[in-house]
Amino acid sequence: MCLAIPGQIVECFDEGEMKMARVRFGGIVRKACLEYVPEAAVGDYVLVHVGFAISRIDAEEAARTYELLAELDQLNELEAPEPVE
């Protein structure tokens, strides 16, 4: 129910007073309300829940934390015991 999916904004537009966007999720494009993340722009990734963008994905933060995970991966690789024959 609290599912929110990351999608990329392909177009921003106004609908009446509301800021809206078209957001691409894989092969599907759907409309989403941008009122809660008005700073989001075309090309940004946003988390969309029931037709509303609720947060903008911080690309730098994502890259930084993923690098830390990848480091752990490499470290583990070095520390992993040799496979038993």
Next chain:
Amino acid sequence: MKYIDEYRDQHLAESLLREILRVQTKPWVIMEVCGGQTHSIVKYGIDRLLPEGIELVHGPGCPVCVTSLEMIDKAHAIARRPDVIFCSFGDMLRVPGSQADLFTIKSQGGDVRVVYSPLDCLTIARQNPDKKVVFFAIGFETTAPANAMLVWRARRENVPNVSVLVSHVLVPPSIAAILQSPQNRVQGFLGPGHVCAVMGMREYEPIAARFKVPIVVTGFEPIDLLEGVLMTVRQLEEGRAEVENQYSRAINSEGNVAAQKLIADVFEICDRKWRGVGTIPKSGYRLRYEFRAHDAERLFEVGSIDTKEPAICISGQILKGIKKPHDCPAFAGACTPQHPLGATMVSAEGACAAYYAYGRHLDEVSA
């Protein structure tokens, strides 16, 4: 898809599991709060990949599951009315009330519609000015901004034939209720990532401090969940009880301030009855009095409805992390997703329904 595929990487998952094994020295019980997390954990078998001493128990975070039977019966009473178009998220349609579910009501001629966004109700209301359009506004804090926007716009744009039946629930009071229970087993939490995308993380700090439990706000993909477990186990092993953020690509400590403002404009906090658990003080939202013209509970005068849950169902204990689906004598026998007896089986995100969907009821046969 970006921000999904890389968080399902098997190699990285194996690394995180090795790290958890390296860090852990004692047994720990960790609860994931959100039903979406429960679903991912069971789908990917994450609980079974973890070292034996780390037990994941499944929390109360499925709003479909915990919507009280009384509220569902109220929804059904409204949906049966010939002057009503009853709109809902798809998850609610199969949830049985005392007599029927929304699918049955639709098959009997009720105008029941599934909407993608609450805002769709505004369009439906404009297209059907002679009908009353009622939206079943359920959800945790994640969904509250969307539901608040529907009500706010209905008033601002003067769409009088839109109303909402509000059954909102809140995470922090439910966590506190679990920790206060004398039977509590939970020692650490994977916090609900998308709830915190809206509300931020600060309201969890007093809970972590008061009950001395680590709360690691966590995402929903396998790598997120494994990293969340690792961060929780590290805290437990080091004797820390802090609020930490695993899901930093999507959330910060403040949350979405614009969304919080509209929620506060439209809703106020109230006591709320949770299916399987009972009433938890100050654990829900209701509409503020200013928005009474859009409050379905006032407009339709659906009074108190007496309901009774099957005595055999242990969903209350499952929602508190005291028991697991297999502990229930009705699980996968008398109680299935087709014929659910209680909260944790009524929605795909409930622990019992997730165990059933991924074949866990077949375990003993194949063992």
